[in-house]
Amino acid sequence: MSEERSEGSLLECSGLVRSFVMRHRVVRVLCGVDLAVGRGEVVLISGRSGAGKSTLLGLLGGMDRPTAGIITFEGRRLDRLSAGELAELRRTRIGIIFQNFNLLPSWTALENVEAGLARHGRLRAERRRQAAAMLDELGIGDRLRNLPLELSAGEQQRVALARALANRPSLVLADEPTADVDTDVAREIVRRLVGAARQGAAVVVATHGIFPADTADRVLVMHEGRLHPQ
Amino acid sequence: MSYLLECTLRELRRRKARTAVNVFGCALAVALVVVLVGLVSSAKSAANAVLTSTGTHFIAFVPLCSAACPVDAPAGDAESFVANGVPATLFAADYVAKVGGLPTVKDASPFLLYRLKDERDGHLFTIGGFDPASPTAVATTCCAATDVISGRFVRPDDSGAAMLEEAYARARGLNTGDTLAVAGELLTVVGMVNPGIRPAKADVYVPLPDARPLIERRIGHPVGDQANIVLVEVAGSSLQGQAMQSVRETIPGCVISTYACYKPAALVAGINEGSAWLLTIVIAVSAAAFALKSQLSSVIERRREIGILKAIGWADARVVAQILAESVLQAVAGGFIGCIAAEVLLWAILPGSAVGAAAAGSLPGRLPVIALGMALALAGGVIAGGIPALVAARMRPAEALRRL
Numbered sequence: 001m002s003e004e005r006s007e008g009s010l011l012e013c014s015g016l017v018r019s020f021v022m023r024h025r026v027v028r029v030l031c032g033v034d035l036a037v038g039r040g041e042v043v044l045i046s047g048r049s050g051a052g053k054s055t056l057l058g059l060l061g062g063m064d065r066p067t068a069g070i071i072t073f074e075g076r077r078l079d080r081l082s083a084g085e086l087a088e089l090r091r092t093r094i095g096i097i098f099q100n101f102n103l104l105p106s107w108t109a110l111e112n113v114e115a116g117l118a119r120h121g122r123l124r125a126e127r128r129r130q131a132a133a134m135l136d137e138l139g140i141g142d143r144l145r146n147l148p149l150e151l152s153a154g155e156q157q158r159v160a161l162a163r164a165l166a167n168r169p170s171l172v173l174a175d176e177p178t179a180d181v182d183t184d185v186a187r188e189i190v191r192r193l194v195g196a197a198r199q200g201a202a203v204v205v206a207t208h209g210i211f212p213a214d215t216a217d218r219v220l221v222m223h224e225g226r227l228h229p230q
Numbered sequence: 231m232s233y234l235l236e237c238t239l240r241e242l243r244r245r246k247a248r249t250a251v252n253v254f255g256c257a258l259a260v261a262l263v264v265v266l267v268g269l270v271s272s273a274k275s276a277a278n279a280v281l282t283s284t285g286t287h288f289i290a291f292v293p294l295c296s297a298a299c300p301v302d303a304p305a306g307d308a309e310s311f312v313a314n315g316v317p318a319t320l321f322a323a324d325y326v327a328k329v330g331g332l333p334t335v336k337d338a339s340p341f342l343l344y345r346l347k348d349e350r351d352g353h354l355f356t357i358g359g360f361d362p363a364s365p366t367a368v369a370t371t372c373c374a375a376t377d378v379i380s381g382r383f384v385r386p387d388d389s390g391a392a393m394l395e396e397a398y399a400r401a402r403g404l405n406t407g408d409t410l411a412v413a414g415e416l417l418t419v420v421g422m423v424n425p426g427i428r429p430a431k432a433d434v435y436v437p438l439p440d441a442r443p444l445i446e447r448r449i450g451h452p453v454g455d456q457a458n459i460v461l462v463e464v465a466g467s468s469l470q471g472q473a474m475q476s477v478r479e480t481i482p483g484c485v486i487s488t489y490a491c492y493k494p495a496a497l498v499a500g501i502n503e504g505s506a507w508l509l510t511i512v513i514a515v516s517a518a519a520f521a522l523k524s525q526l527s528s529v530i531e532r533r534r535e536i537g538i539l540k541a542i543g544w545a546d547a548r549v550v551a552q553i554l555a556e557s558v559l560q561a562v563a564g565g566f567i568g569c570i571a572a573e574v575l576l577w578a579i580l581p582g583s584a585v586g587a588a589a590a591g592s593l594p595g596r597l598p599v600i601a602l603g604m605a606l607a608l609a610g611g612v613i614a615g616g617i618p619a620l621v622a623a624r625m626r627p628a629e630a631l632r633r634l
Binding site for chain 1: 233240241244245534535538539540541542543544545546547626627628629631
């Protein structure tokens with residue numbers, strides 16, 4: 001078991017285990033992961049497909065519960081929070097870029113980004129303006145009213161990126177963000193993620209291929225359910 | 231417009247095919263419920279109206295040998311007041327009024343049935359004096375206007391007029407328009423009747439005011455307003471037993487003659503009522519199950535989207551509210567369309583049948599059924615949306631995303 005620590009950690013997990021029951025068999029995907037990510041840090045997690053990178057990101061984002069181990073985010077134990085508290089965290093403090101974009105198919109680009117914006121204290125028009133500005137900034141300001149199916153893969157990923165970053169989250173989790181896009185879009189995505197880190201966010205990127213390792217502060221490899229330094 | 235409503239309407243608008251299927255399913259279910267409940271209800275009412283008045287009549291008389299009138303009975307071929315084939319005694323008219331005033335009795339009417347000998351050939355026949363102005367009890371126990379096979383029915387203001395029972399008329403070779411001598415009085419035959427099987431049957435029917443002097447002439451003393459039979463129509467087949475008991479208590483020593491068909495009628499009415507409710511429940515449950523299945527399919531299809539919404543921070547309550555709102559809106563729209571479709575069906579197609587006509591006949595009468603249809607749609611929407619929404623909302627976002 002390796003232990004990765006960073007000074008002033010925003011996110012920490014230790015002894016993280018996640019098992020699934022598949023066809024009456026217990027499959028251990030994570031076998032005791034320790035990780036600490038600080039503010040402004042970009043951590044790249046690589047590993048072959050099926051190694052458990054997405055599972056780890058799901059746990060770090062409070063979308064799943066660990067079988068064992070603890071996760072601390074901004075000093076709060078995620079494994080002890082209720083589903084509602086976790087949802088609140090995801091809505092306000094965590095931005096997630098999913099594998100395969102995961103956009104809502106019947107919602108326009110603008111509506112997809114708006115859906116991810118925290119609502120309280122903000123007027124509808126303000127949220128809409130903010131979502132539109134974000135998309136415009138990513139170069140798809142002319143595609144606001146288009147449904148995901150009417151967008152290219154690169155455009156869809158930019159919408160997903162806009163949705164993840166719109167709230168200016170303190171933690172960004174990106175699962176294969178450059179996997180299905182061309183080089184220019186990939187470069188833009190990397191630039192945005194690094195930019196978010198420079199503004200103080202902790203960024204964790206899971207990838208099994210194309211993501212420039214030199215942009216990351218640390219690169220870890222997921223192997224046999226554990227994280228190892230590259 | 232709230233964000234929830236906007237999202238809901240957007241979902242429904244952009245998933246036109248799915249929305250149309252759900253609305254159509256709900257409309258079909260509600261229309262079926264409204265039409266079938268309307269038809270079942272009117273069929274039940276129509277059947278019950280017949281069944282309630284089936285066998286709800288009887289006659290009461292006091293046999294001459296009873297303790298109430300200890301007089302020797304006349305010989306079998308002697309002239310006498312008769313009822314149900316046996317000599318019977320007269321009783322005061324206020325007994326008829328008392329019977330008519332019983333709460334279980336719908337109508338009571340006096341009847342004089344006298345057996346006499348023909349003056350020419352000595353054959354025995356009966357003359358029945360009845361009150362044509364009191365048709366209810368008379369029609370069910372004695373004879374009705376619908377029993378006329380030629381000529382007409384006797385009117386209350388007729389004088390010197392008689393109706394003959396068909397078999398008697400044929401036996402005597404008499405026809406409408408002929409004259410008939412009874413107790414030295416010539417009566418004109420105004421009609422021929424075939425009352426079938428009735429508890430108070432006569433060969434010759436005359437209005438009560440004409441019957442009295444004819445009979446008085448034979449018995450040699452005034453009859454006054456007495457009668458020897460009271461004809462009774464009961465308020466409903468379920469009250470028959472109670473009514474017979476009350477009449478027995480009102481007229482001491484009386485014998486009641488009835489046909490026991492009120493018993494199966496009351497039983498059938500009960501079965502009819504029960505099966506109508508059962509059918510309604512079966513239809514309602516089927517409709518709700520259909521709506522639930524339809525909505526459940528829709529939610530299962532959208533499991534990934536629900537997972538995405540939860541993953542980007544939508545609270546469970548918000549996800550449930552969104553799915554519930556979609557389901558309820560579709561159900562209300564479907565219910566409304568279903569009710570209109572049911573009305574159109576009832577008005578445009580079904581009036582061809584008697585039951586359909588009855589079902590379509592009264593909109594205010596059908597309002598509870600329409601309200602039931604709408605309530606069913608709403609309940610179906612809440613259940614069909616609520617259950618899958620709760621199931622979906624309880625899933626962890628990662629699980630919902632992983633399942634697809």
